[in-house]
Amino acid sequence: MPLTRNTHGAAETVPDPDMPMQAVTDLGIARQLVDAVPDPEMPILTLADLGIVRDIEIEADSRVVVTITPTYSGCPAIATMRADITRSLHQRGYRDVRVDTALSPPWSTDWISAEGRRKLRDNGYSLPGPAPRRAAGPVPLTLTARPRALTCPHCGSRETRLVSEFGATLCKAHYRCAVCLEPFDHVKEI
Amino acid sequence: MIDHDTAYSGLLDGDSHGQWAFGTSFDDPLAGVDTTVPDDVDTAALARYCLMLGDDALIAAQRLAEWNTRAPELEEEVALMNVGLDLLGQARLLLARAAAADETVVPHISDTSPIPAEDALAFFRSPDAFRCVRLVEVGNGDFARTIVRLLAFSTWRLAVFDRLRTSRDPVLAAVAAKGIKELTYHRDYAARWAVTLGCGTPESHRRMVDALGVVWPLVGELFVPAAEELTLAEAGVGVDPRTARDEFDRVLMRVLHAADLRAPDDAPPGSVTATTTGSSATTATGSSATSSSPATSSSPATSAGSATSSNAAAGSSPATGSGSGRQGQHTEALAPLLADMQCIARADPEARW
Numbered sequence: 001m002p003l004t005r006n007t008h009g010a011a012e013t014v015p016d017p018d019m020p021m022q023a024v025t026d027l028g029i030a031r032q033l034v035d036a037v038p039d040p041e042m043p044i045l046t047l048a049d050l051g052i053v054r055d056i057e058i059e060a061d062s063r064v065v066v067t068i069t070p071t072y073s074g075c076p077a078i079a080t081m082r083a084d085i086t087r088s089l090h091q092r093g094y095r096d097v098r099v100d101t102a103l104s105p106p107w108s109t110d111w112i113s114a115e116g117r118r119k120l121r122d123n124g125y126s127l128p129g130p131a132p133r134r135a136a137g138p139v140p141l142t143l144t145a146r147p148r149a150l151t152c153p154h155c156g157s158r159e160t161r162l163v164s165e166f167g168a169t170l171c172k173a174h175y176r177c178a179v180c181l182e183p184f185d186h187v188k189e190i
Numbered sequence: 191m192i193d194h195d196t197a198y199s200g201l202l203d204g205d206s207h208g209q210w211a212f213g214t215s216f217d218d219p220l221a222g223v224d225t226t227v228p229d230d231v232d233t234a235a236l237a238r239y240c241l242m243l244g245d246d247a248l249i250a251a252q253r254l255a256e257w258n259t260r261a262p263e264l265e266e267e268v269a270l271m272n273v274g275l276d277l278l279g280q281a282r283l284l285l286a287r288a289a290a291a292d293e294t295v296v297p298h299i300s301d302t303s304p305i306p307a308e309d310a311l312a313f314f315r316s317p318d319a320f321r322c323v324r325l326v327e328v329g330n331g332d333f334a335r336t337i338v339r340l341l342a343f344s345t346w347r348l349a350v351f352d353r354l355r356t357s358r359d360p361v362l363a364a365v366a367a368k369g370i371k372e373l374t375y376h377r378d379y380a381a382r383w384a385v386t387l388g389c390g391t392p393e394s395h396r397r398m399v400d401a402l403g404v405v406w407p408l409v410g411e412l413f414v415p416a417a418e419e420l421t422l423a424e425a426g427v428g429v430d431p432r433t434a435r436d437e438f439d440r441v442l443m444r445v446l447h448a449a450d451l452r453a454p455d456d457a458p459p460g461s462v463t464a465t466t467t468g469s470s471a472t473t474a475t476g477s478s479a480t481s482s483s484p485a486t487s488s489s490p491a492t493s494a495g496s497a498t499s500s501n502a503a504a505g506s507s508p509a510t511g512s513g514s515g516r517q518g519q520h521t522e523a524l525a526p527l528l529a530d531m532q533c534i535a536r537a538d539p540e541a542r543w
Contacts, residue, residue: 067222073368074279082221100222103283103364106371138437139348139370142378143385143448165375166269170276174265190371 023062024093030064031056033088040080041169044119047081051111054102063096064089071107072170109171109189124153126160126175126186152177153184160184218306219282220361225290228358231427235418236359237292238321239428241311242416242516243350244284245322248312249524250343251277252531253330262333269379273340276372283365285311290361299539313535317525318518321416325408327515327523334387334397338405341380345441346412348373349434358426381445388449398451406454412438416516 024030034056035048047053047068055067066085070078082099089097109128112120117127129148150160157179165188167174172185227233254274261267289296289307296307297314305314325343330336351373354366387394413435415423422428446452 065222070279070368072276072279072372073283073365074275074277076275078219098222101220103223103368104360106364106368138441139352139374141381141441141444143381143445145382164265164269165379166265166272168268170272174268188375 023095025058025062027056027058029092030058030089030094033092033094034066034085037081037084037088040077040084041171042120044123045116047085049113049116049119051113051116052081052107061096062094063098064094065098065100067100067102069102069107075170107190109187112187120187121153124184125172126150126153126184128187128189131189148186150175150186152180152182154182155180218286219279219308220286220290223361223364225287225361227291228427231359231425232421233291234294235421236427237288237295239418239422240284240288240291240362241295242321242418244281244288244311245320246326246343246347247277247284248281249320249322249527250326250340251275251281252527253326253328254336254340256330257336266333270336273376273379276369276376280365280369280372281312282308283361287361287365303540304542305539309535313532314539317520317528320515320520320524320528321518322515322520322524323408323411324515324521325405325412327521327527328405328408329523331401331404332397333383334394335401335404337380337383337387338398338401340376341384341445342405342409342412342442344373344376344380345438346409346431346434348377349437349441350429350431352437353429353433356426357428362427377441381441384445384451385449388446388451395450398449402451403454411514411516414514414516416514419516 034053035046037047039045039047039050042050050071052068052071053066054069055065057065059065066089068078068081068085078101085099086097108131110131112128120127145162146165148162149158151158152160155177157177159178160175161178163174163176163183165173167185171187171190173188174183175186176183227236251274254270254277257267257270259267261270285308286306289311293307296310297319299305299310299314303310325339328335328339348370351366351369355363355370357363357366384398388398389395413431415430415432419428419430423430423433442453
């Protein structure tokens, strides 16, 4: 995780856990701090917007235990998220922080908050539709492009074309508008 | 405040000192996950089973990564890297789960080794210790071969993972439930390209036919259960791959039909069993100069099917009659792949930032 530098260019130090300091144990503030940590890939969103914070609790020994869930198995941002959560809590005096992972149930784009969806829309992303619901039986094969009725986030046209189901990050598909010709990202529904 | 504006400052991060220099250098992907094994489950078998599923994903991901900077179009390169990254994520979880179930599977490097278990498993095992199926070892060949291999692999893995969702091991069940969403996209991607290429030009069609000729002999092995798979299927923890075969056949039939292609020799998908296809004069038998282990040299010979080999048909068609990847008997393509993947970590095993 990058360091922040002050105006003199000197690195700020991480609070020393051994430094005498009254342990902060306010759960409400801890929750606000964790919720406000930006997503490293899409920093317009906070972790709360993204819906990946599962639980926060403060144990009897003042340790803050945060439980988060990865969006995709290979999401490379998860380590940075963990470090950012820890750093953010340390800076506000929470001395003992542990970040756990919860794998089940798997993350869904349905968990992106209303505020998160608003920020995505305002920043030129196409919003995910409802996550696909599994019917009984095998996972269906989709031989043609997924039928998504998308609107170009730049010009509002409904004539859009799928370039690829895989985009700049694991969670996005790549589209192009047929009218204004601009490319845009669609957050894939999972 | 948290600053992600400059990548270089990360190199100076005081938190990172003492980190192992190679591999993921990430945190434990199972941090905080309860890895307790149900009492009646054979932990050694569970660990080996996790290595099988993890190695399948790791080697498939490494092959896909070889397309980096070489794919036909930027969009396809991005797609192949995305697929590989998903699989790498699955591999990390599964290798970490293997180590948590039975730490004796992890190679011992030294008493002071800073190397996380998942990295020790990925970078410090010799080819004969890998448990992947041979399908994933096949050299990339052309784009058509990569697509056919991905179609077969993702169809099979999706069917297996769908049956693994109800595993009594909560970690495997969770890895599977998450992986299903990813594999669904991988299979759709490969299937659509199969149709596009199969119904494209005579040239693209011919390449798909050639690709099927290379990949198809490796499909039968996917449905031959290893002892651990049978033991764990019995215990409600693993999946007997034979139960995934009908679904695999149905999906492949549908895709190949839509693509105006057929399985070689008109055989139904998945029905190829212990037959050798090592008929090419260029596949010298028994020689295994690039292999670093006795076990791989005992496997039926193929030519070097590494990424640099352009020899399509003869490239990586092993006989499936003797042993299997699950037993550590691999094609000759695996050793060069691992040499490429492991050489930097092995050059200075305990290097730190």
